[in-house]
Amino acid sequence: xxxxxxxxxxxxxxxxxxxxxxxxxxxxxxxxxxxxxxxxxxxxxxxxxxxxxxxxxxxxxxxxxxxxxxxxxxxxxxxxxxxxxxxxxxxxxxxxxxxxxxxxxxxxxxxxxxxxxxxxxxxxxxxxxxxxxxxxxxxxxxxxxxxxxxxxxxxxxxxxxxxxxxxxxxxxxxxxxxxxxxxxxxxxxxxxxxxxxxxxxxxxxxxxxxxxxxxxxxxxxxxxxxxxxxxxxxxxxxxxxxxxxxxxxxxxxxxxxxxxxxxxxxxxxxxxxxxxxxxxxxxxxxxxxxxxxxxxxxxxxxxxxxxxxxxxxxxxxxxxxxxxxxxxxxxxxxxxxxxxxxxxxxxxxxxxxxxxxxxxxxxxxxxxxxxxxxxxxxxxxxxxxxxxxxxxxxxxxxxxxxxxxxxxxxxxxxxxxxxxxxxxx
Amino acid sequence: xxxxxxxxxxxxxxxxxxxxxxxxxxxxxxxxxxxxxxxxxxxxxxxxxxxxxxxxxxxxxxxxxxxxxxxxxxxxxxxxxxxxxxxxxxxxxxxxxxxxxxxxxxxxxxxxxxxxxxxxxxxxxxxxxxxxxxxxxxxxxxxxxxxxxxxxxxxxxxxxxxxxxxxxxxxxxxxxxxxxxxxxxxxxxxxxxxxxxxxxxxxxxxxxxxxxxxxxxxxxxxxxxxxxxxxxxxxxxxxxxxxxxxxxxxxxxxxxxxxxxxxxxxxxxxxxxxxxxxxxxxxxxxxxxxxxxxxxxxxxxxxxxxxxxxxxxxxxxxxxxxxxxxxxxxxxxxxxxxx
Numbered sequence: 001x002x003x004x005x006x007x008x009x010x011x012x013x014x015x016x017x018x019x020x021x022x023x024x025x026x027x028x029x030x031x032x033x034x035x036x037x038x039x040x041x042x043x044x045x046x047x048x049x050x051x052x053x054x055x056x057x058x059x060x061x062x063x064x065x066x067x068x069x070x071x072x073x074x075x076x077x078x079x080x081x082x083x084x085x086x087x088x089x090x091x092x093x094x095x096x097x098x099x100x101x102x103x104x105x106x107x108x109x110x111x112x113x114x115x116x117x118x119x120x121x122x123x124x125x126x127x128x129x130x131x132x133x134x135x136x137x138x139x140x141x142x143x144x145x146x147x148x149x150x151x152x153x154x155x156x157x158x159x160x161x162x163x164x165x166x167x168x169x170x171x172x173x174x175x176x177x178x179x180x181x182x183x184x185x186x187x188x189x190x191x192x193x194x195x196x197x198x199x200x201x202x203x204x205x206x207x208x209x210x211x212x213x214x215x216x217x218x219x220x221x222x223x224x225x226x227x228x229x230x231x232x233x234x235x236x237x238x239x240x241x242x243x244x245x246x247x248x249x250x251x252x253x254x255x256x257x258x259x260x261x262x263x264x265x266x267x268x269x270x271x272x273x274x275x276x277x278x279x280x281x282x283x284x285x286x287x288x289x290x291x292x293x294x295x296x297x298x299x300x301x302x303x304x305x306x307x308x309x310x311x312x313x314x315x316x317x318x319x320x321x322x323x324x325x326x327x328x329x330x331x332x333x334x335x336x337x338x339x340x341x342x343x344x345x346x347x348x349x350x351x352x353x354x355x356x357x358x359x360x361x362x363x364x365x366x367x368x369x370x371x372x373x374x375x376x377x378x379x380x381x382x383x384x385x386x387x388x389x390x391x392x393x394x395x396x397x398x399x400x401x402x403x404x405x406x407x408x409x410x411x412x413x414x415x416x417x418x419x420x421x422x423x424x425x
Numbered sequence: 426x427x428x429x430x431x432x433x434x435x436x437x438x439x440x441x442x443x444x445x446x447x448x449x450x451x452x453x454x455x456x457x458x459x460x461x462x463x464x465x466x467x468x469x470x471x472x473x474x475x476x477x478x479x480x481x482x483x484x485x486x487x488x489x490x491x492x493x494x495x496x497x498x499x500x501x502x503x504x505x506x507x508x509x510x511x512x513x514x515x516x517x518x519x520x521x522x523x524x525x526x527x528x529x530x531x532x533x534x535x536x537x538x539x540x541x542x543x544x545x546x547x548x549x550x551x552x553x554x555x556x557x558x559x560x561x562x563x564x565x566x567x568x569x570x571x572x573x574x575x576x577x578x579x580x581x582x583x584x585x586x587x588x589x590x591x592x593x594x595x596x597x598x599x600x601x602x603x604x605x606x607x608x609x610x611x612x613x614x615x616x617x618x619x620x621x622x623x624x625x626x627x628x629x630x631x632x633x634x635x636x637x638x639x640x641x642x643x644x645x646x647x648x649x650x651x652x653x654x655x656x657x658x659x660x661x662x663x664x665x666x667x668x669x670x671x672x673x674x675x676x677x678x679x680x681x682x683x684x685x686x687x688x689x690x691x692x693x694x695x696x697x698x699x700x701x702x703x704x705x706x707x708x709x710x711x712x713x714x715x716x717x718x719x720x721x722x723x724x725x726x727x728x729x730x731x732x733x734x735x736x737x738x739x740x741x742x743x744x745x746x747x748x749x750x751x752x753x754x755x756x757x758x759x760x761x762x763x764x
Contacts (some may be wrong), residue, residue, distance in 0.1 A: 053656070054516060054538050054654070054655070054656065055538050055655060055656060056538055067579045068584055068585075069575075069580050069581060069584055069596075070580075070583075070584045070587075070594075070596045071596070072595050072596050072597065072598070080584040080588065085687075152608070152613045153611050157611075157612035157613070159612065159615075160557075179613075180611060180612060181570060181597075181613055182614055186755075266536070279568065280567060280568035280569070281558075281568050281570060281571075281615045282568055282595065283570040284568070290601050292597075324563060366529045369575070369598065369600065370600075372597050372599060374598060378575070379599065380577060382575055383509075383511050383575050383576050383580065385509070385513075385576075386508065386509045386512065386531075386575070386576025386577075387576065387581070388532075388536070389512060389516070389532075389536060389537035391513050391536070391661075393517070405543075
């Protein structure tokens, strides 16, 4: 027996870093890392150098200074003496509002259009094809501007509602006014408002009404308790059904629980419907949906809806034909087949690209200023930068905001995705 | 063992660290054109004509500087800027000079790191409103919807004015004058507010200018002037003294029609001679030819000629000289002496 000896180990040579596959990948990674690090360093040092040349510093102190400008749509209280930081928050709230509204309607439009495009009805299918291709293939900015132009030019201005013989009139029993500046709807006011600070009479001789946040909190709280109660009733009914086989009739208790407590609260608070009316230059009172918000919302929904429709169509087509045939064999109607068999399976394919579409819609909402909608890009990224000259700081903050928002949306949608995806054992 | 030759080539994109250079004059001369920031379109002040040639009161300032520095009034690259993009464009070095009815304020001069080189139009903020609304005073505008250009001083003045008078308004933010005009005519706002000169210029382009009135209130001081980046005093001097040359030329009676004659040989007036380079070394002191002022004045005429041709009473815009008359005529134009 001869002793086994290790083969001689060759000494490490520098050329192995390039020619030896064992080391080459490490070399490439080190070089790539060094280049990226150099690139970042060059950008940062160049920026610092340029700022120093211009005599500018890097300072976020401007966020605490008085903004001085007014914002038309305020979801949180704001005054032109408040800070730039507060103005940015008002803009963020407006961005979130249009993003949420847009995502919901885009999803509804997208699912309907996606299903309809697969319809056996030739006209419906082709109409949806025209919608999808038309919106998908024309830049969003054009759609926003077009829809805004239609809204603001085609609809009458408040002035047209004035006079003895007005050229325009309000709809639905003088309660809704559609003007080029926006849509005015009736709102709910409370004569016994809990916050009650801004109680004003809608017209001379009327009782003062207000609508504070406290009132709505109380109403929503009562409604939530009612819903919990309804859930308990249903659970009890299910238990009885499981043990006895007979489900007790509960619809009237459910309905009563839903309506009566909320109704009592509304009556106690003195809820009244306040309709908008002309006063001075504009309509006043009522709920005001600005034309900028309407056109941005409609454009974002239709544009993103077209993409979602394609995603939905792909998802439906990915479900094998045997599934719908099996459902038909069991005697299911086409509508129930779609909602109970096809769509739940299609969701697995639909949701991941749907996340991207929601992110796109949120980011595209930054085109808002084109129609004068004051989102965060218009307040922090526009007026604040122009008034304070803090381009770099403002843009960095804006970037951080959109990044955070996108990651939050993406994270939430991923949780939902995990709950619907196919469980493999 | 076969030796393989490692052929992977890494292409390194050279990061050209283009730092904003301090010597703007050298850059402009080397480039052969002046990059001048102007409005996106405001009749009389800066707008392309039917042939695509930029004309206007502020544009003439760009052309005068280009003529003084490069000897060619057409060696200008016009960069249209909005109220929001103008300062970034100037600070980043994209433009060398911003001549875009920009109000000279403390914070813009200091905090934003710009140098205003003078005032070429003394203005104030006004309100334009349709006659049919029957409003006689800006104080009657409670609840009105107001179109306002974002990122401007007028936006801040507006907020202050309504606040001081304790009345409310609904702002409609717009980005350019063209957008403001369209929104105002569509009735999306009751009132359009900006500098009174801009309102006059905008109204002049309406189909029926007589249906719209300027309210009597002028709610702010708006000294409009060209500006350059802070930190390059040589370049600021050139722009400043080009403007002064145009103002002095009017005062001294030098116009585009007689400038060639006056500069051909020294005249009896030593200040005219110094300005036109037939005496002294003023041009060399700012790093330009002796004939720099002759070129600047020849480009579009003196201040008075530029005013009359673009926005004066015989134009559709029809602005009177008012505060913008020479100090000898009771106005505020007062150029330091050329000495």
